[in-house]
Amino acid sequence: MSEAICPACGASGFEERESIDVAGQHSRYAPGDEQAQRSLTAAALETALTYRMLACRRCGLEFSDPMKAASATWCHFCYSSLGSREMTRWDFDEVIRRIPSGKSLFEFGCGYGPFLTLCKEHGISAVGADFVEGGIAHCLAHGLKAQLLDLDEAAAPADSERVSHLAAFHVLEHLDRPGALFEHARARALPDAELWVAVPSDRRATRRYGVTDDLDQPPHHMTRWTEPAFREIGKSHGWRLTETLYEPLSLRTALWSITYYSASYRKREAAGQLKNRWMERGYRALMLPPALSRRLTSDRQLSGLSMVAHFTRGDAVEA
Numbered sequence: 001m002s003e004a005i006c007p008a009c010g011a012s013g014f015e016e017r018e019s020i021d022v023a024g025q026h027s028r029y030a031p032g033d034e035q036a037q038r039s040l041t042a043a044a045l046e047t048a049l050t051y052r053m054l055a056c057r058r059c060g061l062e063f064s065d066p067m068k069a070a071s072a073t074w075c076h077f078c079y080s081s082l083g084s085r086e087m088t089r090w091d092f093d094e095v096i097r098r099i100p101s102g103k104s105l106f107e108f109g110c111g112y113g114p115f116l117t118l119c120k121e122h123g124i125s126a127v128g129a130d131f132v133e134g135g136i137a138h139c140l141a142h143g144l145k146a147q148l149l150d151l152d153e154a155a156a157p158a159d160s161e162r163v164s165h166l167a168a169f170h171v172l173e174h175l176d177r178p179g180a181l182f183e184h185a186r187a188r189a190l191p192d193a194e195l196w197v198a199v200p201s202d203r204r205a206t207r208r209y210g211v212t213d214d215l216d217q218p219p220h221h222m223t224r225w226t227e228p229a230f231r232e233i234g235k236s237h238g239w240r241l242t243e244t245l246y247e248p249l250s251l252r253t254a255l256w257s258i259t260y261y262s263a264s265y266r267k268r269e270a271a272g273q274l275k276n277r278w279m280e281r282g283y284r285a286l287m288l289p290p291a292l293s294r295r296l297t298s299d300r301q302l303s304g305l306s307m308v309a310h311f312t313r314g315d316a317v318e319a
């Protein structure tokens with residue numbers, strides 16, 4: 001088995017969190033559709049069929065072993081099996097309102113250009129990059145500036161145009177080499193540039209309550225970030241972490257999550273005691289006061305799905 005090194009801080013001490021069987025994920029992505037499951041598994045053979053998720057003892061980053069992200073073929077099959085999902089836009093709003101109009105921005109993983117479009121509407125001169133050709137073609141056809149770039153493959157450019165702001169929304173957790181994003185960002189940054197990196201929140205309900213979420217596992221997500229992990233990876237690539245923003249959660253959703261993921265609810269559900277809608281509602285109402293109490297105390301940090309790390313350019317420290 002390979003010697004695992006934390007890709008955020010370089011430490012080698014870790015705890016094993018979970019084992020991931022990719023074929024098992026496929027039976028849940030495409031239930032009942034054996035043809036689709038076989039296609040997904042065949043595509044996963046290009047990378048790996050089993051992974052371990054390790055947690056760094058020093059910075060808390062959880063990372064995959066091996067660090068081999070899904071192939072483009074797998075992503076294509078996976079997304080077509082799952083269909084389109086509603087994307088959260090909280091991170092877009094948080095970032096766009098912090099960038100004055102007239103500034104320049106480079107976005108990693110621009111996809112079909114929703115954030116580039118938002119920049120255009122706000123008078124920000126933006127260029128995007130993505131490794132999916134279809135996304136780039138779509139951006140160009142809609143008057144947006146975009147270029148092909150595979151962060152896991154390409155070296156950081158030596159002489160590219162420098163910008164004042166950089167952003168990457170839900171890109172970092174997909175990379176085999178997360179440091180590449182910070183290297184590339186630095187190569188394109190003006191001396192006082194700011195960088196925003198949005199990833200799944202480490203305070204979201206599934207993480208907090210240790211619930212398996214297939215889409216938050218390899219080969220889909222290779223890393224799970226924490227504030228200390230951001231600080232470490234930033235430090236070794238010349239970026240200083242200045243703040244971490246967490247997506248808020250409405251009281252209603254928070255109480256729902258606290259109840260739904262509680263041990264007593266899971267136990268009753270497994271025993272088939274909550275099949276009746278009224279029984280389920282009654283039980284939920286009964287659980288409301290303790291859920292509220294937890295929200296105000298032990299679970300006050302529970303967040304929505306995303307978090308955004310905000311960096312400013314600092315001096316690079318030798319890793």
Ligand SMILES: [Zn+2]
Nearest residue numbers: 006009056059
């Ligand atoms: Zn670490």
